[in-house]
Amino acid sequence: MxxxxxxxxxxxxxxxxxxxxxxxxxxxxxxxxxxxxxxxxxxxxxxxxxxxxxxxxxxxxxxxxxxxxxxxxxxxxxxxxxxxxxxxxxxxxxxxxxxxxxxxxxxxxxxxxxxxxxxxxxxxxxxxxxxxxxxxxxxxxxxxxxxxxxxxxxxxxxxxxxxxxxxxxxxxxxxxxxxxxxxxxxxxxxxxxxxxxxxxVDLPDEDARWAILKRYGLPYIFADEALDALAGLTENAAPSLLRQLMEGVKRRLVLGAMQGSLPASLVEAVAAVVAETQPHPDYDQPPLWARQASSSQIISNISAGQAWPPARQEA
Ligand SMILES: Nc1ncnc2c1ncn2[C@@H]1O[C@H](COP(=O)(O)OP(=O)(O)OP(=O)(O)O)[C@@H](O)[C@H]1O
Ligand SMILES: [Mg+2]
Missing domain, CATH: 3.40.50.300 (P-loop containing nucleotide triphosphate hydrolases)
Structure with missing residues (x-):
């Protein structure tokens, strides 16, 4: 060799x-x-x-x-x-x-x-x-x-x-x-x-956040518009937090389907994860957590164009 x-x-x-x-x-x-x-x-x-x-x-x-x-x-x-x-x-x-x-x-x-x-x-x-x-x-x-x-x-x-x-x-x-x-x-x-x-190795910019959210959302397929909205609302979030966010959503999809308690939309699933996670207070809070997502409009974009529950990628 x-x-x-x-x-x-x-x-x-x-x-x-x-x-x-x-x-x-x-x-x-x-x-x-x-x-x-x-x-x-x-x-x-x-x-x-x-x-x-x-x-x-x-x-x-x-x-x-x-x-x-x-x-x-x-x-x-x-x-x-x-x-x-x-x-x-x-x-x-x-x-x-x-x-x-x-x-x-x-x-x-x-x-x-x-x-x-x-x-x-x-x-x-x-x-x-x-x-x-x-x-x-x-x-x-x-x-x-x-x-x-x-x-x-x-x-x-x-x-x-x-x-x-x-x-x-x-x-x-x-x-x-x-x-x-x-x-x-x-x-x-x-x-x-x-x-x-x-x-x-710094905090990810918007493009990197988009790619990280997509990766940790797999095998579920999230719409580009939903990922755009989430990437826009997660400025200052470390990849580890983005991973936690998407894994929290996936957990809710799996358990919700098993228990008949599926979140009503991606917005609802994201809100539930945000409610139980918190970035370290020493760092600037991402808008999604700081709730200064200056409008429910932006937040509702999270669900825009998103099939619900999302399709799963073929193995
Ligand atoms: N740039 C990245 N791309 C994809 N996933 C990432 C990235 N950075 C971190 N992660 C995910 O976040 C988790 C934590 O990352 P990691 O331990 O490498 O961070 P770190 O910079 O070493 O943190 P610390 O300073 O606390 O040691 C890992 O599970 C990893 O998969
Ligand atoms: Mg480390």
């Missing part, structure tokens, strides 16, 4: 057991075959494609003394697809994703966090098969160094030295690494500069 094809061939689940055993307590191993492709802004898609091309062209780049960039920092609000994108990227390369969260690294024992960082990198480097390392919530160990004078409890000193170990290990790391944060502004500048790319 050509090298390129091998890189594109997902690792079978059975091959992951030894990796999972080695990484027990150090990180979770996600199977490439479970990955989903996130719906992304064109600029992010282009950056991701460029990086994948570069990694696959490793040999051609080496011939002119270049290496593919080995790391990327994903930042952006919660629920916009950072973890989904990291998993998808790893799957496109055919590698498992080793996800490491703050809970795997940060401990209150003296020197414990530094030790965990060192152990993480040593273990990844000693694996027989390539993996992509994903450090989630990297702000938990990578926030700006602080002055440790007067640090009676030793917490600041411990955080500073954990970051120093991380910087050193990253510098020496030969593999591919992705990190994510939704607090980019708190990251240490030295850590920031270690990444070959800093990609912002």
């Amino acid at each position: 050509a090298r390129r094809d091998r890189l594109m061939t997902p690792t079978p689940l059975s091959d992951l057991k030894p990796v999972r055993d080695r990484l027990r307590g150090i990180g979770d191993v996600l199977d490439p075959k479970d990955a989903e492709e996130p719906i992304l802004a064109p600029a992010v898609r282009a950056a991701v494609k460029g990086w994948l091309d570069e990694i696959r062209a490793r040999d051609a780049l080496a011939a002119v003394g270049l290496k593919p960039r080995s790391s990327a920092l994903l930042s952006g609000p919660p629920g916009c697809g950072k973890t989904t994108l990291a998993h998808h990227l790893a799957a496109r390369l055919g590698y498992p994703l080793v996800t490491v969260g703050a809970e795997h690294i940060v401990t209150s024992s003296l020197g414990g966090s530094e030790g965990n960082v060192a152990k993480l990198f040593a273990t990844i480097e000693s694996l027989d098969q390539p993996v992509i390392l994903f450090i989630d919530e990297i702000d938990a160990i990578g926030s700006k160094r602080r002055d440790s004078s007067g640090d009676t409890g030793g917490a600041v000193t411990a955080m500073n030295s954990t970051l120093t170990v991380l910087l050193r290990r990253l510098e020496a790391f030969g593999g591919t690494m992705i990190a994510a944060t939704n607090r980019a502004d708190t990251l240490d500048p030295a850590l920031w500069r270690r990444f070959g790319m800093q990609i912002v």
